[in-house]
Amino acid sequence: MAIIELNNLIKHYDVNGLSVPAVRGVNLSIGEGEFAAIAGPSGSGKTTILNLIGGLDKPSEGQVIVEGNNLAHLSQKELSDLRLRKIGFVFQAYNLIPVLTALENVEYVLLLQGIRREDRKTRAASILREVGLEAEINRFPRELSGGQQQRVAVARAIVSEPTIVLADEPTANLDQKTGESLIELMHHLNRTKNITFLFSTHDPMVMDRAERLMHIIDGQIISDVRKHTKTPKPASSRKKR
Amino acid sequence: MNIFFHLCWRNLWRHKRRSLIVISSVAVGVFAMISAMGLLNGIMEQMVDNTINTALGHVSIQAKGFQNSLRSEYSFIPAETLYTAIGRTADSQKGYAPRIKLKGMARSSASSRPVIITGIDPTKERSVSHLAEYIIPSTGSFIERADEDTVLISKNMADALELSPGDNIIIMLQNTRGELTAAGLTIKGLFTTPVENFDRHTIFVGLEKLQALAGFGKKISEISLTLKDRNASSAMKTALMLFVQKAGLEVLTWQEMAPNLVRSIAIVDTMMYVSFFIIFITVIFSIANTLVMAIMERFREIGVMKSIGTEPRMIFFMVVFESMLLGITGLVFGIAAGYTAMKLLSIAGIDLSRYAQTLRAMGSGSIIYPSVRAFDVFMATAIVLITTICAAIIPARKAARIEPVKALSYI
Numbered sequence: 001m002a003i004i005e006l007n008n009l010i011k012h013y014d015v016n017g018l019s020v021p022a023v024r025g026v027n028l029s030i031g032e033g034e035f036a037a038i039a040g041p042s043g044s045g046k047t048t049i050l051n052l053i054g055g056l057d058k059p060s061e062g063q064v065i066v067e068g069n070n071l072a073h074l075s076q077k078e079l080s081d082l083r084l085r086k087i088g089f090v091f092q093a094y095n096l097i098p099v100l101t102a103l104e105n106v107e108y109v110l111l112l113q114g115i116r117r118e119d120r121k122t123r124a125a126s127i128l129r130e131v132g133l134e135a136e137i138n139r140f141p142r143e144l145s146g147g148q149q150q151r152v153a154v155a156r157a158i159v160s161e162p163t164i165v166l167a168d169e170p171t172a173n174l175d176q177k178t179g180e181s182l183i184e185l186m187h188h189l190n191r192t193k194n195i196t197f198l199f200s201t202h203d204p205m206v207m208d209r210a211e212r213l214m215h216i217i218d219g220q221i222i223s224d225v226r227k228h229t230k231t232p233k234p235a236s237s238r239k240k241r
Numbered sequence: 242m243n244i245f246f247h248l249c250w251r252n253l254w255r256h257k258r259r260s261l262i263v264i265s266s267v268a269v270g271v272f273a274m275i276s277a278m279g280l281l282n283g284i285m286e287q288m289v290d291n292t293i294n295t296a297l298g299h300v301s302i303q304a305k306g307f308q309n310s311l312r313s314e315y316s317f318i319p320a321e322t323l324y325t326a327i328g329r330t331a332d333s334q335k336g337y338a339p340r341i342k343l344k345g346m347a348r349s350s351a352s353s354r355p356v357i358i359t360g361i362d363p364t365k366e367r368s369v370s371h372l373a374e375y376i377i378p379s380t381g382s383f384i385e386r387a388d389e390d391t392v393l394i395s396k397n398m399a400d401a402l403e404l405s406p407g408d409n410i411i412i413m414l415q416n417t418r419g420e421l422t423a424a425g426l427t428i429k430g431l432f433t434t435p436v437e438n439f440d441r442h443t444i445f446v447g448l449e450k451l452q453a454l455a456g457f458g459k460k461i462s463e464i465s466l467t468l469k470d471r472n473a474s475s476a477m478k479t480a481l482m483l484f485v486q487k488a489g490l491e492v493l494t495w496q497e498m499a500p501n502l503v504r505s506i507a508i509v510d511t512m513m514y515v516s517f518f519i520i521f522i523t524v525i526f527s528i529a530n531t532l533v534m535a536i537m538e539r540f541r542e543i544g545v546m547k548s549i550g551t552e553p554r555m556i557f558f559m560v561v562f563e564s565m566l567l568g569i570t571g572l573v574f575g576i577a578a579g580y581t582a583m584k585l586l587s588i589a590g591i592d593l594s595r596y597a598q599t600l601r602a603m604g605s606g607s608i609i610y611p612s613v614r615a616f617d618v619f620m621a622t623a624i625v626l627i628t629t630i631c632a633a634i635i636p637a638r639k640a641a642r643i644e645p646v647k648a649l650s651y652i
């Protein structure tokens with residue numbers, strides 16, 4: 001079953017009265033539990049597509065259907081709620097609220113969901129343990145490395161048990177090794193929790209790890225390749241940090 | 242709500258200096274407000290207390306129509322049962338005393354003056370007014386017996402009539418039959434009260450002496466009561482009302498007897514609060530400015546918050562709450578400083594003898610003991626909350642409307 005469906009999606013931005021095309025007729029269907037990457041050069045439309053799927057932006061034409069909901073039919077509040085409960089976001093950098101600790105950043109999402117205090121604390125702490133940040137839970141973002149900050153962002157994205165995580169160039173600000181272990185973490189979460197991951201990248205290493213790779217140029221998908229079939233790795237081969 | 246509170250509170254301290262400027266401007270404003278109101282309230286309370294202590298009393302039982310005319314036909318013989326009824330309220334009163342008030346003239350060989358001749362029961366009067374304490378010791382003493390041939394006049398009147406203690410003064414009045422009567426009385430002592438206007442007009446004679454002179458028999462004009470708490474006058478009125486009405490009399494509170502005093506307090510209060518509001522309007526701009534800057538700096542962060550599902554109204558509330566926190570922090574310091582300063586000043590009192598003339602005209606006395614009312618603290622709190630909420634509305638709307646897409650492309 002397709003969890004994300006894009007039908008003839010078109011987006012152009014209005015810049016000083018000129019219409020600048022960013023996405024030019026994208027058709028795409030992503031199934032539940034996929035680990036998919038959108039790759040393409042700078043300015044090709046990756047961020048725009050992810051924003052449209054997350055309901056952060058409205059398409060000029062075409063449809064975005066998430067879990068059977070046509071986003072065009074949802075109110076602002078329903079979109080907020082969709083992002084709160086169904087979709088987790090990870091951005092390239094500066095994802096976290098700087099005045100909150102790692103634990104509080106993760107807890108924040110649960111607060112928005114109206115979850116009781118004790119439950120919030122235990123759930124946030126256990127997710128942070130899962131992403132390998134047990135020792136850092138009380139640190140503020142500025143006291144964490146870039147890779148650790150991204151792990152907190154991943155923890156925050158999955159703590160609400162969403163069905164989809166959208167990650168816009170999550171490794172772009174990280175060195176090779178740190179980026180690799182972040183992708184491994186996401187892949188692990190994808191398999192163990194059956195969360196659908198869709199991320200953008202222009203990092204060959206990340207493309208290599210994706211199970212499905214779509215290439216986009218000038219707002220159009222030019223290739224769409226399914227590479228691996230799912231073969232669960234033994235947990236011991238998983239690297240942390 | 243814990244994280245939300247941390248979020249807002251820590252946001253305030255991202256720019257310590259900027260927040261401290263706002264907090265201290267609120268604190269200084271509140272301090273000024275509490276101090277000014279404390280001082281003014283001290284003056285007002287002393288005005289009220291002095292007026293009450295001089296001869297007004299907190300509550301007066303009298304015939305309807307007496308208060309404004311002081312005419313002798315409104316005199317009455319107090320029934321024993323009336324005293325019993327008054328006795329029942331003993332817990333909340335300091336004392337009560339019967340009085341006669343009559344219009345008349347006082348004259349010496351040099352001059353004459355219209356006066357209000359007040360007949361007092363010397364023993365009971367001591368429990369009701371401070372008159373005995375207002376006698377200047379070097380000039381003589383208070384009346385001892387209610388039937389003495391003596392009179393107490395103010396220093397002010399003695400000067401005007403060119404009289405000294407021990408001299409005779411002629412008192413003229415109309416008796417109950419409408420005949421003009423005169424009597425010569427010896428000046429037993431001079432008094433000065435803090436209420437200048439009172440000194441200009443009032444003289445005191447023993448109650449029985451005045452009853453005899455004016456042909457009153459056993460009649461009196463009023464029974465004056467003083468209470469332990471000046472704000473209990475209405476409650477006392479209610480307590481006495483039923484019984485007093487049966488006797489064909491009425492109960493007046495000091496607020497009813499001195500409406501001008503009440504009105505001037507209200508006017509001064511209002512004027513002060515209007516000026517505080519104006520001062521705080523400038524604070525609104527300083528807070529709003531700080532908030533707008535803070536939001537511009539957090540543009541991306543707010544975008545992230547919205548993109549992970551924070552509703553706009555929560556962002557709105559966050560900004561309003563941060564503004565309120567700034568205000569409340571300033572408020573707490575301002576109240577603490579203002580209250581402490583006024584408490585310290587009220588131990589020794591503030592000596593305003595330099596302005597003694599003015600203060601005497603106002604009736605407050607020249608040493609002021611500032612007093613902070615709960616009401617002023619409440620008003621300071623209300624003004625600060627209103628100010629900070631108003632200041633936050635526009636910046637908060639701006640923040641709530643930040644579009645995540647724009648904010649996210651902004652680093």
Ligand SMILES: Nc1ncnc2c1ncn2[C@@H]1O[C@H](COP(=O)(O)OP(=O)(O)OP(=O)(O)O)[C@@H](O)[C@H]1O
Pocket residue numbers: 013014015020021022040041042043044045046047048049647650
């Ligand atoms: N808010 C905007 N207003 C105007 N034009 C925009 C806006 N956002 C994106 N664009 C334009 O749309 C096109 C696609 O941009 P997009 O950010 O989606 O690319 P991208 O693939 O994410 O690039 P990058 O790898 O640099 O992040 C670009 O030409 C860009 O200039």
Ligand SMILES: [Mg+2]
Pocket residue numbers: 046047048168
């Ligand atoms: Mg991008």
